[in-house]
Amino acid sequence: MKPNPVPNPHHHPTGHQRPVEAPDVDLDLSPSHLCDLELLTNGAFTPLTGFLNRADYESVLADMRLENGALWPMPVMLDIPETTATRLDAGQTLGLRDREGVLLATLTVGDIWQPDLRAEADAVFGTTDSNHPGVARLLERTHSYYVGGRVHLVQPPLHYDFPHLRHTPAELKALFEKRGWERVIAFQTRNPMHRVHQELTFRAAREIEANLLIHPVVGLTQPNDVNHYTRVRCYEHILKRYPEQTTALSLLNLAMRMGGPREALWHALIRANHGCTHFIVGRDHAGPRNPATGEGYYGPYDAQELITEHRDEIGIEMVPFREMKYLETRAQYVPVDEIGPDDQVREISGTEVRRRLSEGLDIPEWFSYPEVVAELRRTHPPRAQQGFTVFFTGLSGSGKSTLANALQVKLMELGGRQITLLDGDIVRKNLSSELGFSKEHRNLNILRIGFVASEITKNGGIALCAPIAPYTATRREVREMIEPHGGFIEVHVATPLEVCEQRDRKGLYKKARQGIIKEFTGISDPYEEPENPEMQIDTTEMHPEKAVQQILLKLEHLGYLAVDTNP
Known part of the structure; x- marks a missing residue:
């Protein structure tokens, strides 16, 4: 007797999943690709029938039109890693899967090519400045190959929310x-x-x-x-x-x-x-x-x-x-071209709203409805009740681990929250023991630290991270993981290379100078200094206790540590 088939939780309730031959190659889609796929297959991106091929892509960049002349201003692209690109040929089928491995659609491969991403950024965004979120995502998190082709829906992505x-x-x-x-x-x-x-x-x-x-x-x-x-x-x-x-x-x-x-x-x-x-x-x-x-x-x-x-x-x-x-004299909102010079205008910026939420201050009813403010307060409590991450970055031997350990002790003295130390060596042993020290593996190690820190922060705890984290793009990605859930305080431990090398307790710099250790940060691989960290500390002359006191004052100033006003 055959067992009953297990129902697929992703099966769309409005239709039957059609049989599909096994794709030649499979790809797990990123969250942005999943969004694009849904809108490609439900008609929201009409006249597109799939991810853009090369001719359409170049036409969109140059003229905001598809090759056939249809107006379309934004390239909708499927980027893939080189390991996937080398396994594909035109005419083959690429399976497009969600993060659980469910096959949502197939793509009949048309073009595979390496785009000039900086040229794309300049055409689409008018800038190559990585402070622009779209540029950062394109230049720092996009794989080196694009694949274009018609998409065939197998089943729509399933949403459990709303x-x-x-x-x-x-x-x-x-x-x-x-x-x-x-x-x-x-x-x-x-x-x-x-x-x-x-x-x-x-x-x-x-x-x-x-x-x-x-x-x-x-x-x-x-x-x-x-x-x-x-x-x-x-x-x-x-x-x-x-x-x-x-x-x-x-x-x-x-x-x-x-x-x-x-x-x-x-x-x-x-x-x-x-x-x-x-x-x-x-x-x-x-x-x-x-x-x-x-x-x-x-x-x-x-x-x-x-x-x-x-x-x-x-x-x-x-x-x-x-x-x-908002005009106080009329007690109503009025278009600016109808406001006279004697009218009393009241306004609150988005930045001011965030400040008031973070400090638990009043948001007046003329600005927002009480029920809306209540919802925002539920998920944006005052900073003193939020979790946060202190992310130390700097060269090996700069003093990151010493400061992180000392800060952990001081925060434990204060009490009130759970504290987790994610030091570089600890993480290497417990989370990343299989990783090497190539740029790819070092980035993966930092992203793992960021993921764990984001979960700690989300749940109201304190994460203290002390990796080298030499690359700006990776640090930015970690910040973006954490900031939606709480505080992110980047501390650049800016101790000069010559001081770090003198300390060299593990003999790592000596081995790097001798060529025994390859791609060593500060010697044979660059350290990209943070441009706008929340704090910068040089431990050359500063005692750890004094440095930690400065960090505590910064946390107090930012509102993450409650100030006891009782005498």
Whole structure:
């Protein structure tokens, strides 16, 4: 008697999985690839039928058009490691799997090539500055080969979160038709919505006599953005503030590139594919700011101008975002062009909102609804209640481990939280014993440390990390793992090489000078100094106890250590 087949938890409930021949080669997709695959196969990326081949890719970079002339501003690419590329030939089948190994789709291989990623960054983002999140992701985390070809769906990715709010373009169009919505204005967001957003969207819909679709991105956004679980709960609260039957909420599983004007045009095309007739575009749409300077990468109205330039062929009408501010004298939000010189304006920036949340301070009701603020407070407690990571980086012998051990003791004296020390040697022994010391393995070791530290931080603990971590890109990736969950304090132990070499307790520098140890940081391999660490400490003359005291003062200043105000 044959046993019953085990049900596949990923099997899509609306259809049957068709039989598929075993692919020639398999690939586990990254989170961004999974987002792209979903939108490629459900029609959101129409007219694309797969990941771009080389001719379409080069045409998109040069002219924002596919080779056939169709407007398409953003390259949608599948990058693969060299080990995969060397096993593939045109005409073969590449299996596209999720992280659990479930086959979601197959790709019929067309082109395989090595792209010029810096040229792509310059074309798409207008910069090669790695402070731009899209550039950093492209230049630092993209494999060296692209593969293009038509994609054939086996089964859609399954989402366990908010399934009632996830719609394909066809499902949204059917919903609009069922409700009799002929004019639909879409609002794109990757942030929580506050009163000003409710007011501007309500006004925009009323002025053009349209229904409103709140269509937030819940795929990949910027590393420090509020997680989508919290945001969706906020959206569900704010949905009740609109008149009944006028507004809908649907989630878009898009991996944003933060590409400014090109991205805004892309967003408009995607909303047209979902059946929307109008699209709200604000100042500096999808434009990140340089964390080093605070300046934006694009002009405030560049996105609106690019969409206007292509208005006749995008199939959707742009509604420019009207900046609004709260007038205390009128107790309401008013467009800035209606504000007089004597009006009393009140405003709170996004940075100020984050500060108030982190310090447990009041957020006034004129700025946001109480139920939205309550949701944000649930996942963004005051810093003194958050977990955090102190990440020491520096040359071998700089004093990282000494400082980390001393800091651990001082924090244990204070009490109140669990503390974990992730020293380089400890991690090598317990987490990375199989790894060597090539650049690839050293990076993997640091990412493992980052993953463990992010879990500790997420659960309210303190992680103290003390690897060499010589590469800027890897340290940035670790920061992005941790910051969404709590604090990340990078401490550059900037002890000079000659001092580190004099200390050389293990004789490592001597062996590196003799060529016995290859790729040794500071001798035969570079150490990329942090550009903007939270702290920099030189232990040449400074006693560890004094250095640790400075770190404790910094943690107290940042709010991660509660200050006892009782005498």
